[in-house]
Amino acid sequence: MDIFFQLLLNGVVIGSYYILIALGLSIIFGVLDIPHFAHGSVAMFSGYIAYIVVSSYNANIFVAIIISIIFATIIGVILEIVAYRPVANAPPINSFIIALALMMVIDNVATVIFGSNQVSIKSSSNQVFNFGSVTLSEQRLYLLLTTFILVTGLYIFMKYSKTGKAIRAVSQNKEAAQIVGINTNRISSIVFGLGSAMAGAAGAFMGILFALYPAMGGHTVMKGFAVLILGGLGSFPGTIIGGLLIGITENFGVALLSSSYKDLFAFVILIIVLVFKPSGLFGNRGL
Amino acid sequence: MNKKRIILTLIILFSFVIPFLDIGSYNLHLVSYSLIWVILAQGLNVIQGFTGYVSIAQAGFFGIGAYSSAILSLNLGISVWLTIPLAIVISGIFGILIGYPALRTQGHYFAIVTMSFTMIIWVFMMSSVKFTGGEEGIPNIPSPSSVFGIDFSLKENYYYLILISVLITILFIYRLMQSRVGRAFITIRENEQLAQAVGISLLKYKMLSFTISAMLGGFAGALYVHYTHFVNPTPFTVDYSLNAILAVILGGSGTIIGPIIGAFIMIFLPEYLRIAEEYRLIIYAVMLILIVFYMPKGITNLIKIAYNKVLSKVARKSETKK
């Protein structure tokens, strides 16, 4: 069973990717109650931008990550202002449709601009580290580190900064927050910015470790929602545990069963958890 | 009232005549396909439009009905006339199984949970190669056996089968929404707490609504496979569920005509936008966004508004004449 630890490590690495996506989505969905289906598409698009910059200027992997994050943040804020804010006070189904439509627009614009072939962000960081029988590539190590940094940073921000407190206020009760003088529009933009930044990081790593292709947005965001609901909306630890759980289960599932059912695990676990605890593993905010 | 009845009767009569018009077999195919989608959309409308729960599971039920009828008729040799009703029942059973956990959630959550189910069903269809043929699917699905000498492998004849199914479905929905059950659905949509307060058992009615949607989805699926004689997992993805949702909304959520218009738009629009193939989906999505901003109640509402304006203009004219 000496591949056990390798599988576990693989699971944690993939789980980190899911955490990046789900955490960003969690902030947006949790605070603003918007099912931002275009979240994965934002990750994809900013990943592509990073790819273009890296391949045109021979930049290195860190530049790619930063560019992707910055670009995603910008796109996220623009989407909030242009597409979501007009329907913020309309019935929820409107933001639902807008979210779906945005996903379609971004995915197809990407197809037109970039073509449907996959692209990879090549980097010279090709070292491989061996710990006994376990192998970790340099790129995967960076994913783990980045996730740790971003998650910790976000946590500290949300808990201790003034803006973080304002965000939490809005997520508890939007009208009350407005009454005490919080500019909810600004908070909405910030929330989208933060969430999309995480998506940008995820997109960069998808391109570095694997490949980007225009249709990946939909797939990514669905897993993101699964992790989110599984962990419990609005719960930091929930999302982290959820992401790791799904990453690890997928890897062990493929090892023990077959790779054809890989995508099933996330959703089956989700259903099982929901049957027993409708608010998710760590959720306490009701439905 | 009378005017409406006349128009309705004319439309129904017209639809019976369509195969005799020289529109070409491809266009007849599009109409048949649209009618199947009408059943799918009407089903979705029950849980989404009338009860207020947006479900992303409709493509999953479409698929369950499709594969059920295909496998029962091809592998077990059961008559298609029997497998179609069986497919409806099987879809209904899945509706109950899926509805039970799913309906413990609401709103966006419910949508995402139903989406997860569709994904599970789809992955299962793709991977169980021995059972479902996997990605390549199952070919050579039989047509319904002939009745009164009518050969249902001919597309023109099958059209009538679909048409009659659509009419039965619409009649059923109409009666359903007139009944107490239908009114309970609408009450749940409008205000769940109030519904509970007046004694409506939420879980029971939501499950009923969801199961009816599932059965109609399965009905559409069964009709579909005996028409194309071929089934594979591609039409049963989350994307298709989203298209069904769009069909219901575009046409007019919570109305009876809405899903009909929506279904035809969803099938015919891509044909007309073929010129700008690459940009088609972008145009589509942008139109959608504009519609949500400016015409949130769908095209039926638009027609209603236009109709009312015309009526009021006519009324004013006759007044000034006096």
Add this chain to the structure above:
Amino acid sequence: MKKIKIMYALLVAGLLILAGCSSGDSNEILVGEVDPLTDSAAVYGAPQSDALKLAIEEINDAGGVTVDGEDYTFKLIDYDDKGDPNEAVSATQKLIDRDGVKYILGWAVSASAMAAADELGNKDDVLMLVGNAGAQSIVTQGYDNVFRTRPPAGYTGGPAGEFVADQGVKKLAVLGQLEDAIYAEYYEHFKESFEANGGEIVGEESFQLSERDMYTQLNKLMSKNPDAIFVPGSVEPAAFTFKQLRELSFDGDIYGFTGGTPEQFSEVLDDEQMNGIYDLRPLETTYAAMSDVGKDYVENFKEKYDVNPVPSAVNAYDQMYVLKTAIENADSLEVDDLIKEINEMEPPKEAALTYITIDGKMYDPNGQAFTTNVAMQWEDGDWKFLEEMETDAEEYSKFLTEESKK
């Protein structure tokens, strides 16, 4: 209210404008194409489409064809099937019914080709020439009007198995797109011949077309200590398999059946990482082994499109020349006449591939053409021709005939 009126008007206007239509010129021969031009199968479909367009352009520039004293040029009507059999059938119906097309070429995806073949097999007045789609059953259903240039996957699998055994591999691990008919068929014949030549398969894992993370499968396989690994699959997941094998420091030989271009692989891997990897496939456009006509085809393709052609794209190129030559030889545009001619003809002189003729004819009684099978190895940024793998085309043709009787 005004907003709504304007919206409505714009909608209607937009629809009317976009609802255009085109009519064919009377001295144009319409050729239909169904291929995946978008979505994941486009890696094979788009290049095939490009090759087809190149052939048509060349033919038209050289004056087109003359039938019964009349001069004609070819016009292509192509539809994107997105790798989906339902779309493929729909596109086929459109081509036959609305566009009035009699000859349909392309066909990169097996599932689409099979569904369409079921739809138009033995139908009057339609000819189907299949390119890249490699599933066996396309030619074993007994459809008179279906012909295929590219040999079925199983035809290459057998010789490949023998080749790998001959390299001295005793324990082989396999990771491939084994649920996909074409790779499954290839592997079935491969396994049989590999084991018959003394080899042992120590582990079999599979991946899907869209998968990119093969770590788990690779870990499992590597724990069995194989001498080498065999990767039959589509170029995109295969490229990642190769990359991850290098990351996991796999020191055995890597054999593949993928058919990717240097550009496609270099997207994912370094040249150094690719060095030494084998590809065991039918002779497609793997340049060093080709005839002059073949080499010219590759040059022309590169000139027009700025990239190397995917190896299997040439099948569509040759199909078009088959159609043109058949029309010329039969001096007719009627499908029945063309079918008779295609059944008898030799490979066209403009064909880029070198075919093994059966009884002196290009197509065997099943409607299948055969090339030889080759082993290629990556060196310095490209596939280099290593050697021909021993193949018996006639034997295989008889096998197909047996299969079609079932």
